[in-house]
Amino acid sequence: MSAVLPAVVKRGAIRIDDVVKVYGSGETAVPAVDHCSLSIEAGEICMIVGPSGCGKTTLLNAIAGFHSISSGRIALDGETLCDAARPLAEPGSDRIVVFQNGALFPWKTNLENVAFGPIVQGKLARAEALERARELLAGAGLSGVEDSYPGELSSGMRRRVEIVRALMNEPKVLLLDEPFRALDALTKSVMHQALLEIYYRNKVTIVFITHDLDEAVLLGDKVVVMTSRPAQVKRVIPIDIPHPRNVSLVTTKRFRELLEEARLAVHEEARKSFASGEKEG
Amino acid sequence: MIIERLRSKAGLRASISLIAFVALWELGARSKAWLGADVFSPLRALLEAGGFRPSYLPWIGSIPAPSAVASTWTTVLGQPDYWHSWYMSFMRVSGGFAAAMIIGIPFGLLLATSRTLFGIFFPVFEVLRPIPPLAWVPASIIFWPTQELSIAFVTFLGAFYTIVINVVGGAQSIDRRYFEAARSMGASRWNVFRRIILPATLPSIVVGAVVGMGITWEVVVAAEMISGGGSQAGGTAGGGLGFLIWNSYVGGSYELIVLGMISIGIAGLVSSELLRKLGAYVTPWARAR
Amino acid sequence: MAELTATVRRVERARSSSEGRAVGLFRQHLQAWFRVRRPHLALLGYGLALGAWYLAVEVWQLPRFREMPGPTVVIKEWLSPDPTYGLSIHTAEYYQHIVVSIWRVTQAFFFATVLGVPLGLLMGWSETFRQYAFPLFEVLRPIPILAWVPLAIVMFVSGESSVIFLIFLASFFATALNTMLGVESIDESFVRAARCLGASKWQVFRHVIVPGAMPFIFTGLQISVGVAWFSLVAAEMVSGQFGLGYVINTSYTMVRYPTIVIGMITLGAVGYATSALVRVAGSWLMRWRERTLNIGGPS
Numbered sequence: 001m002s003a004v005l006p007a008v009v010k011r012g013a014i015r016i017d018d019v020v021k022v023y024g025s026g027e028t029a030v031p032a033v034d035h036c037s038l039s040i041e042a043g044e045i046c047m048i049v050g051p052s053g054c055g056k057t058t059l060l061n062a063i064a065g066f067h068s069i070s071s072g073r074i075a076l077d078g079e080t081l082c083d084a085a086r087p088l089a090e091p092g093s094d095r096i097v098v099f100q101n102g103a104l105f106p107w108k109t110n111l112e113n114v115a116f117g118p119i120v121q122g123k124l125a126r127a128e129a130l131e132r133a134r135e136l137l138a139g140a141g142l143s144g145v146e147d148s149y150p151g152e153l154s155s156g157m158r159r160r161v162e163i164v165r166a167l168m169n170e171p172k173v174l175l176l177d178e179p180f181r182a183l184d185a186l187t188k189s190v191m192h193q194a195l196l197e198i199y200y201r202n203k204v205t206i207v208f209i210t211h212d213l214d215e216a217v218l219l220g221d222k223v224v225v226m227t228s229r230p231a232q233v234k235r236v237i238p239i240d241i242p243h244p245r246n247v248s249l250v251t252t253k254r255f256r257e258l259l260e261e262a263r264l265a266v267h268e269e270a271r272k273s274f275a276s277g278e279k280e281g
Numbered sequence: 282m283i284i285e286r287l288r289s290k291a292g293l294r295a296s297i298s299l300i301a302f303v304a305l306w307e308l309g310a311r312s313k314a315w316l317g318a319d320v321f322s323p324l325r326a327l328l329e330a331g332g333f334r335p336s337y338l339p340w341i342g343s344i345p346a347p348s349a350v351a352s353t354w355t356t357v358l359g360q361p362d363y364w365h366s367w368y369m370s371f372m373r374v375s376g377g378f379a380a381a382m383i384i385g386i387p388f389g390l391l392l393a394t395s396r397t398l399f400g401i402f403f404p405v406f407e408v409l410r411p412i413p414p415l416a417w418v419p420a421s422i423i424f425w426p427t428q429e430l431s432i433a434f435v436t437f438l439g440a441f442y443t444i445v446i447n448v449v450g451g452a453q454s455i456d457r458r459y460f461e462a463a464r465s466m467g468a469s470r471w472n473v474f475r476r477i478i479l480p481a482t483l484p485s486i487v488v489g490a491v492v493g494m495g496i497t498w499e500v501v502v503a504a505e506m507i508s509g510g511g512s513q514a515g516g517t518a519g520g521g522l523g524f525l526i527w528n529s530y531v532g533g534s535y536e537l538i539v540l541g542m543i544s545i546g547i548a549g550l551v552s553s554e555l556l557r558k559l560g561a562y563v564t565p566w567a568r569a570r
Numbered sequence: 571m572a573e574l575t576a577t578v579r580r581v582e583r584a585r586s587s588s589e590g591r592a593v594g595l596f597r598q599h600l601q602a603w604f605r606v607r608r609p610h611l612a613l614l615g616y617g618l619a620l621g622a623w624y625l626a627v628e629v630w631q632l633p634r635f636r637e638m639p640g641p642t643v644v645i646k647e648w649l650s651p652d653p654t655y656g657l658s659i660h661t662a663e664y665y666q667h668i669v670v671s672i673w674r675v676t677q678a679f680f681f682a683t684v685l686g687v688p689l690g691l692l693m694g695w696s697e698t699f700r701q702y703a704f705p706l707f708e709v710l711r712p713i714p715i716l717a718w719v720p721l722a723i724v725m726f727v728s729g730e731s732s733v734i735f736l737i738f739l740a741s742f743f744a745t746a747l748n749t750m751l752g753v754e755s756i757d758e759s760f761v762r763a764a765r766c767l768g769a770s771k772w773q774v775f776r777h778v779i780v781p782g783a784m785p786f787i788f789t790g791l792q793i794s795v796g797v798a799w800f801s802l803v804a805a806e807m808v809s810g811q812f813g814l815g816y817v818i819n820t821s822y823t824m825v826r827y828p829t830i831v832i833g834m835i836t837l838g839a840v841g842y843a844t845s846a847l848v849r850v851a852g853s854w855l856m857r858w859r860e861r862t863l864n865i866g867g868p869s
Contacts, residue, residue, distance in 0.1 A: 066762055091765040103763035107781040107858045117767035120777070149858045169767060294698070295705035302706055344725060400611030405619045411796070411845065412838035413803040416815070419822030419830050424634050495712070503716040503804045507819075523716065530720030538724075542717045549712040 011077055012172035012205030013042040014063065019072030021058055032058045034230035035072075042077070042172075045199065045206040047220030049213060049266055051273035055231030056209045060175050063207070064097050065089035076172065093117055095173040096166040100181055102158050104150035110161050111137070111146035117169040133168060140164050140198065156187040160194055167202050176208040180215065192218060193247050200244055213266065217258045218249060225265040228273040235265045303347050310346035345535040350543075353536040366541075367548070369521040370501055373429075374552065377436025378497045385441045385493075386486060389448025394478065399449075406445065414439040414500050418507055432504040439500040440493035444486070451485020452478055487560030494556050498549040502526075522548070639828040644835075647828040655826035657817065657833075668840060670812040675798045675844065678734045682741030682794060687787060690749025695779055700750075707746065715740045715801045733805045740801040741794040748790025752783030785859065788852030795848050799841040814840070 021033040032055040040046045048056050061067040063074055068087035073080060081089040104113050114133035118124040124132065137143055142160060150158050159179055166174055180188045192215065199206065210216050216223045223237040239258055241249060249255050357363050392399045392406075414435050421431040459477050468476070505523025522545050529537035604610065620641055626632050627640035647653050651660040658664060693700045693707070715736055722732040760782060764774045806815025814837045821829035853860055 064762070064766065091762070093766060093768040096766045097762065099759045099763065101757075101759065103757075103759040105760060105763075105778065105781070107784070107856070108777075116764075116769075116777070120764075120770070120773045121768040149861050151858065152861055165767070291701045294701040298702045298706045299709065344721060397611065400608040401615040401618070403615075404612035405615045408616075408838065410838075411799070411841035412834050413800040413841070415800065415803045415807065416818055416834045416837050418807070419818055420638065420834070422822070423637050423827065426634070498712075499714040499716065499800070502714040506716055506719065507804070507807055523714075526717055526720055530723070535720075535724065538720045542713050542721070545717050546709070546713040549714065553712070 011042055012203075013077055014038075014040040014173065014205065014207070015073075015075045016040075016059070016063075017073040017075070019059070019062065019074060020070045021055070021062065021067065022070045031230035033062075033069075034232050036226075036232050038224060038233055038236075040205060040207060041221075043203050043205055044221040045208060045219055047216035047223045048207065048209045048226060049211065049216050049223060049262065050226030050231065050234075051228045051266070051270040052211070053229060053273070055229055056226055057177055059231065060097070060177055060207065060209055062089065063173075064095055064175055065091035093121065093169040094171050095175055096169060096171045097175040097177060098159070098162050098166055098179045100178045102150075102155070102162055102179075104158055104162050104165070106149060106151050109147050109149055110142075110153070113150065114161065114165045114168055116165065121169075133164075136164050136168055137161070139201075140194070154187075155183055156191055159183070159191060163195070163198060167198065167204070170202075171204060173205045173207060176206065178209050178211065181211070188212075188215070189247050195219065196245060213259055213262050214250060217255060217262055218245065218247065223258075223262050225262065225269070228269045228276070234269060237261055237265070306344070307346050307348060310344050310349075345539055347539075350536045350539045353534075353540055357537065357540060363525070366520060366522045366525045367544070370505065370523065370545070370548065373432055373436060373501045373505075373521060374494075374497050377433050377501065378440050378494060380433065380437045381440035381444055381493060381497070382490065384437075385444035385489075386448055389445040390452060390474075390478065390482065392445070393449045393452030393482070394474065403449075406442075410442050410446075414442075414496075415503050415507070418504060432501070435504050436497055436500050439496045443493040443496055444489040447485045447489025447492070448482055451482040451488075454485075455481045483564050484560075487556075487564060490560065491553055491556050494553050495549060498545065498552070502545055637827075639831055644828045644831045648832050655821070655829045657821075657826075657829050664836075667812055667814050667817050668836060671802060671806070671814045671837075672840060672844070674730075674734055674813065675737060675795070675802055678737035678802075679741055679795060679798050681734075681738050682745050682798070683791065686742045686745030686790075686794075687749050690746040690787075690790075691753060691775075691779065691783065693746070694750040694753025694783070695775060704750075707743075711743045711747070716804050719805065729811065733802070736805040737798050737801045740797040744794045744797050745787075745790050748793065749783060749787050752786025752790070753779055755786055756782040784852075784856050788848065788856070791848050791852070792845055795845045796841065799837065799844070803837065 016036060016038040019033055019036050020031070023030045023032055036055075036059065038046075048059070050056050058067055062069050062082065063076075065081070065088065069082055069084075070087065071084045073083040074089065075081060076095065080086075104110070105116070108116070111130055111133050114137060115124075115126075115129035118129045118132070119126055123129075134143075134146060137146060140160060140163075142157065142164065145153060145157065145161065150161065153161065162179075163174070180191050183191060196219065206219075208216075208219065213223075217239055220239050222239060224233055225235040225237065226232065227234045237258065241252075241254060241258075392403055417435050417438055418431070421434045422428070425431040425434060455478065459481065460473060463473050463477050501521070502523035505521040506527045522541055526538055526541035526545075529535070529541060624641050626635040627638050628642060647655065648658050649660075650658050653661065656663065657667075689703070693703055718736055718739060719732075722735050723729075726732040726735060756779065760778050761774055764778045769777065802813070803815035803818070806813040807819045814833050818830055818833040818837075821827070821833060
């Protein structure tokens with residue numbers, strides 16, 4: 001069973017049932033995901049780790065609706081997102097992705113970026129949306145950046161603005177694809193704290209892909225270890241450290257035990273990947 | 282393999298639009314008074330209302346039809362004059378282009394490696410660059426003893442600017458870390474040049490060459506028309522595909538005009554593709570991605 | 571960097587008097603500017619070029635160079651209130667030709683942009699449309715613009731239209747191609763992010779594709795202007811009646827050599843000015859780029 005959640009949350013449960021994704025066909029077929037099954041509870045932080053290029057991103061993209069699946073089924077709160085009959089899910093603001101290299105629109109101000117979702121969906125009038133965006137940014141400790149452009153911010157701040165942009169739409173799920181990969185260790189640690197704070201305020205399910213095991217054990221309610229390509233679930237390690245957490249956890253004994261467990265599981269797969277010369281995914 | 286490509290959806294669509302184009306062309310050319318036809322009156326009225334004078338619209342009726350062009354093609358292919366034109370244009374293009382590469386690449390590399398030389402010569406280069414190569418034609422004719430040389434000079438200019446700009450740009454955008462890595466491994470200045478600057482600039486040189494080749498064809502055709510035709514009398518040294526086109530116009534054989542245009546188009550395409558293949562061969566690492 | 575620090579230290583010492591302070595600061599800025607822009611080197615370059623021209627033509631009178639007009643002749647003619655060959659900054663004709671050429675380029679550029687940008691956007695955005703349109707586009711593009719001249723003369727009733735058509739063709743291809751490349755260059759993440767946030771296809775086009783392709787579009791427009799001037803000269807030389815290309819050509823046939831050079835230099839200047847205009851317009855529309863690139867902070 002997973003650890004204690006901040007509150008009981010009813011939305012955002014994802015079921016991945018026996019999903020297979022094969023690129024190409026016939027002789028040139030490349031299996032990316034091989035009979036992967038996973039259950040993510042509503043409101044939990046699920047960390048997905050595994051060697052580079054093993055297919056984790058493919059899975060995330062399938063949930064988001066950017067890639068189709070070959071067979072199996074992915075469902076959100078019981079509703080089918082995609083299956084063999086309808087292999088490509090429809091992207092929507094109930095599952096929002098935060099990208100590895102950031103995808104804040106460089107040609108819009110930060111405020112316009114954050115307000116983008118409700119405006120294009122017609123949920124709020126422009127003035128209202130901008131006002132609400134301003135509030136959200138202030139709540140996240142980011143007031144002052146509204147009228148500057150993303151290119152003028154540091155990477156860490158950009159990520160935070162991007163997360164606020166996502167949360168503005170009150171999604172059920174946040175899909176994070178190695179969002180902190182390009183940050184230095186100090187900024188990362190600040191971002192971890194920031195993400196936890198955001199999580200405690202907004203009840204969302206978080207699916208988080210990472211290479212960083214420290215990050216995985218620190219943030220996650222469970223750590224899902226994937227095999228090397230083609231991806232399958234190798235192990236699910238529940239993290240029973242109670243919430244609310246903070247970054248000083250990393251020195252506790254329990255943390256280090258869990259970290260070791262994860263490390264052993266991942267290392268084996270990483271060696272297989274390395275030997276077969278996997279390219280960066 | 283080509284058949285497969287043609288049968289694919291993309292190939293099919295390409296064929297459809299090309300065939301539609303030729304069909305419209307044929308229809309337009311056959312009906313001599315195309316733009317006077319009732320079918321187009323509303324369009325003309327609309328444009329006139331929008332302030333456009335009717336003379337803005339092309340009179341398709343006077344162009345030769347593709348069928349006429351096709352039938353001329355078979356006769357022309359047998360004539361040695363036609364192939365001589367190819368040869369002349371091709372020679373000019375190669376000559377000017379080769380000169381531009383031989384002078385342009387070292388010049389560009391020189392400017393990129395020495396900050397002082399760049400500071401001295403690049404401003405002059407940039408001041409001269411906006412002057413279109415064809416504007417140099419009269420000056421070139423005055424200066425060079427033969428007409429061939431004057432055409433060659435103008436051709437050279439056209440490609441020269443492009444190649445130098447691309448080389449300089451390419452060399453300047455080389456990541457500093459390559460230099461630092463080389464120097465930390467003990468490379469001499471010459472080695473740095475030979476093993477880092479040269480290979481790293483190669484892709485830009487290729488781009489400059491491909492674009493420059495296109496410009497070269499433009500200039501050659503223009504120069505052939507201007508010095509062979511244009512408002513200047515004389516010039517027996519004409520020849521070349523540009524001259525062919527102009528001559529056909531003057532002589533009233535419109536089908537040959539279109540034929541000439543198609544020929545040049547093919548020639549330009551072929552030379553660009555050859556260059557691109559050569560470029561890819563020379564920069565194998567760029568393909569790996 | 572070290573020299574700048576040394577300069578600053580020198581400036582500090584000069585700060586004993588307030589006057590010395592102002593002068594010192596000015597000198598510091600001037601020295602920094604010299605280091606970056608190096609106008610002294612540029613001047614050296616211009617001087618060398620002009621000097622070589624002058625020496626070759628007017629002083630040493632080298633074999634081929636003899637026939638050419640030298641810099642002094644050209645400048646004298648250009649500035650003279652009563653020019654021998656009829657064209658100087660004091661004659662109305664000079665400006666007439668300039669205006670005619672500029673007006674032609676403007677019209678052609680306008681049509682090329684209004685038709686080329688949407689076409690490029692469509693070709694980049696819709697795979698289906700591209701499969702129909704691009705092959706035809708690529709078949710017509712390699713045909714040199716001048717090769718269209720006779721056809722243009724035949725097709726268009728008025729000579730003016732044919733000139734504009736030729737210029738239009740060249741610009742059109744450049745604009746459409748670059749616009750298409752611009753759309754293709756947009757990182758897929760932006761499109762995906764927009765779709766995640768609930769944007770419809772049209773909204774993605776409006777909020778992501780068009781702004782995202784802008785840098786390429788403007789590069790294309792600058793190339794388009796350059797190509798327009800190239801074609802203008804060619805077209806005017808062959809079939810024009812006014813304009814700078816016409817001037818250069820007729821000056822040759824009428825043996826008015828200094829005017830050739832005046833025409834060339836004017837062409838270069840006007841061409842540069844129009845290109846700069848487009849570049850400035852682009853910078854203004856893409857202010858976000860300016861601000862991004864100016865901040866040299868962390869990546």
